[in-house]
């Protein structure tokens with residue numbers, strides 16, 4: 001049973017994460033908050049095991065809650081550089097494998113689902129080559145809104161900038177804590193920046209296991225990079241990253257799969 005103080009901290013954390021910067025409190029509440037602050041300085045209270053703003057819920061309930069919060073995510077809205085429509089995630093909440101891209105594009109915004117445009121169709125084929133369907137994995141983006149390019153944007157897309165990635169990153173971090181996948185694949189440099197806080201590019205990051213919130217992460221090329229660059233070496237590089245993921249998940253790998261793009 002949470003204490004009154006833990007409930008108050010959870011509520012205030014939730015408000016702060018939703019973009020609330022000020023609130024009116026009466027003298028009595030101010031006195032209590034001040035006393036808690038002084039007590040905390042003397043004896044830091046052990047943090048409760050669960051994140052305060054993510055109450056005890058099933059993974060499905062957590063995702064419903066996060067989807068609702070994402071739709072009105074003030075830190076992103078406040079920037080004024082992202083479009084209105086929120087595109088959340090798709091797939092299996094109990095997936096072992098989570099794939100994270102950068103941001104929805106024209107087709108994703110139109111259909112309200114990540115990775116359904118040309119890059120998404122290629123991703124679906126890559127998953128198929130691994131012996132997986134979209135419904136076996138969890139697919140999401142670091143940035144939940146299509147970055148805006150002004151009134152005449154049409155079908156054009158752009159990558160999210162560092163402010164946009166930072167504004168949205170608490171959402172993907174909460175999704176990772178909810179799903180607890182065995183392994184994450186970052187698709188492209190923006191995804192790696194958002195999840196790992198790195199400035200390094202994909203070429204420097206791929207080929208090794210990294211970590212985000214205790215979950216092993218593999219960085220690979222974004223499928224749209226492969227659509228622009230049809231070189232066999234690029235396809236082989238992405239496939240090698242996926243083979244490493246399959247190995248990590250102890251999935252069967254046939255000789256044919258082992259030798260794709262060789």
Ligand code: URA
Pocket residue numbers: 101102103104105108113114115116117119120141
């Ligand atoms: N590119 C991404 O990074 N995410 C999508 O959802 C679609 C294209």
